[in-house]
Amino acid sequence: MKVYIAYESKYGNGKKCVEHLQTAIKKKGHNVEASPINEIKTDSLPPAELYIFSTPTHVGRPPRKMRKFLKKLEMGQEDAKYALMTTCMDYNTRSLEIMEDFLQPKKINKVSKGIKIKVGGIKGPLESSYQEKLDSFVEEIFANK
């Protein structure tokens, strides 16, 4: 399967999670690519069967550039699936729900309840179990495919 990860990461914690996801997805024999959203054109998302969107939480929601990206995003395919990830200091973040609200009207279907990875402070570090959590996330995504 072809997987594409579009992410935003101000301090590199989300990027580190994306890198771990890439390794875990490759280990399962799938083809995976990742790009920061500022390198992606919203009207020509690379074709994939599964998209993962990853964002930090800023003031309780995804930063403006992620919201703008998801709002403008055009899905070229009928049957694409998606899963969401956020890094946050507080698990009560609504970033996943907010991202979902942007994607809901588009031709794309959710395959996971999504994942929240906690950071100890604004610049990190990631919670110690982040790799195990991401491995379970990957299992969940592919179990539902």
Ligand SMILES: Cc1cc2nc3c(=O)[nH]c(=O)nc-3n(C[C@H](O)[C@H](O)[C@H](O)COP(=O)(O)O)c2cc1C
């Ligand atoms: C301007 C700003 C506002 C933030 N507000 C929140 C917040 O409301 N809730 C929260 O859980 N984390 C908040 N954070 C912490 C971010 O979640 C954290 O910086 C981010 O997850 C780190 O990921 P990154 O290294 O990929 O940027 C905020 C960070 C910044 C810079």
